[in-house]
Amino acid sequence: MKKQCVLVSGGAGYIGSHTTVELIEAGYDVVIVDNLSNSEIGAVESVRRITGVDIPFEQVDCCDREAFRKVFEKYEFDSVIHFAASKAVGESVQKPLLYYGNNLTSFMNVVGLMHEFGRQNVVFSSSCTVYGEPDKQPVTEQTPRKPATSPYGNTKQTCEDILRDTLKAYPEMKGIALRYFNPIGAHPSAQIGELPRGVPQNLVPYVTQTAAGLRECLSIFGDDYPTPDGSCIRDYIDVTDLAKAHVAAIGRMVGDKNKENYEIFNIGTGRGVSVLELVNKFEEVNGVKVNHKIAPRREGDIIAIWADPSLANNELGWKAERTLDETLKSAWEWEKHLRGIK
Numbered sequence: 001m002k003k004q005c006v007l008v009s010g011g012a013g014y015i016g017s018h019t020t021v022e023l024i025e026a027g028y029d030v031v032i033v034d035n036l037s038n039s040e041i042g043a044v045e046s047v048r049r050i051t052g053v054d055i056p057f058e059q060v061d062c063c064d065r066e067a068f069r070k071v072f073e074k075y076e077f078d079s080v081i082h083f084a085a086s087k088a089v090g091e092s093v094q095k096p097l098l099y100y101g102n103n104l105t106s107f108m109n110v111v112g113l114m115h116e117f118g119r120q121n122v123v124f125s126s127s128c129t130v131y132g133e134p135d136k137q138p139v140t141e142q143t144p145r146k147p148a149t150s151p152y153g154n155t156k157q158t159c160e161d162i163l164r165d166t167l168k169a170y171p172e173m174k175g176i177a178l179r180y181f182n183p184i185g186a187h188p189s190a191q192i193g194e195l196p197r198g199v200p201q202n203l204v205p206y207v208t209q210t211a212a213g214l215r216e217c218l219s220i221f222g223d224d225y226p227t228p229d230g231s232c233i234r235d236y237i238d239v240t241d242l243a244k245a246h247v248a249a250i251g252r253m254v255g256d257k258n259k260e261n262y263e264i265f266n267i268g269t270g271r272g273v274s275v276l277e278l279v280n281k282f283e284e285v286n287g288v289k290v291n292h293k294i295a296p297r298r299e300g301d302i303i304a305i306w307a308d309p310s311l312a313n314n315e316l317g318w319k320a321e322r323t324l325d326e327t328l329k330s331a332w333e334w335e336k337h338l339r340g341i342k
């Protein structure tokens with residue numbers, strides 16, 4: 001039987017590179033498309049090294065419809081996983097037109113070209129940001145979406161709506177939106193991981209860079225929230241586990257196991273962890289010190305959110321497997337690899 005091929009847009013990025021490894025290990029062929037605007041070609045080379053496969057790579061911006069069309073003409077993939085997007089919440093507030101332009105245009109091109117070329121299955125990278133500050137924990141897929149608080153969040157909601165409406169109009173196509181909680185950690189090989197440019201905005205890269213001595217002190221944004229220790233609560237999901245959820249989503253559509261042609265799944269662990277717990281755990285499992293201080297709340301942060309992942313567990317046959325200890329160790333191994341720390 002011919003191998004199924006998946007186009008991974010944003011395959012040089014953090015989640016895209018990990019997903020490419022898992023797809024290859026599950027027996028798929030992959031084509032990577034990335035404009036390298038926020039990623040390095042080195043990640044593609046590392047993925048090739050880990051898998052032993054010379055994965056085709058096209059440096060193309062998904063917003064450039066004509067260039068992207070050539071990729072559709074050149075390769076016979078049946079499915080697309082669309083990661084390529086701008087992802088910094090704060091930056092999106094400063095540069096809304098950049099975010100609406102990039103994130104909406106690239107996704108419209110993905111679904112538009114898929115329809116034009118008769119390609120069937122699409123996975124969209126959504127986010128728990130669509131729930132805003134939820135009234136009840138944990139959140140299920142039925143939990144109402146709240147109005148987005150940033151252009152970034154708005155692009156996630158709008159792309160979900162674009163997908164829903166498109167799949168209603170074109171019932172021969174199928175799509176799955178995966179709502180990620182907080183992806184952290186790195187591949188067990190320590191050859192790929194998160195590669196923030198400049199000062200990290202996310203918690204774990206800031207923690208690892210502080211432990212490595214690149215940053216002086218981690219600021220914990222708020223210790224006066226109505227939570228047990230006063231810091232915010234999130235559902236931290238291992239990036240390799242998250243990558244496997246994409247393989248399960250593709251397998252569901254390819255194997256015709258989907259119940260509707262548009263489905264949504266929460267991808268989280270079901271476990272809420274506070275910022276202080278996470279930092280303490282990181283120090284404990286890695287035997288390193290993370291200099292930190294309590295700082296004022298960060299504008300726009302929600303207090304607490306964690307997933308009810310039972311729909312993904314039952315329907316996708318996917319479950320988060322790595323423990324928080326393992327994930328935090330992998331994050332540190334990756335930082336040490338980057339900095340040449342023994």
Ligand code: UDP
Nearest residue numbers: 201202203204206219220221232275298301
């Ligand atoms: N956070 C923090 N210090 C930092 C970065 C993040 O205390 O330098 C906190 C942030 O306030 C939030 C949690 O860590 O409660 C996760 O933040 P992140 O930016 O990683 O993800 P978000 O949940 O905002 O998407």
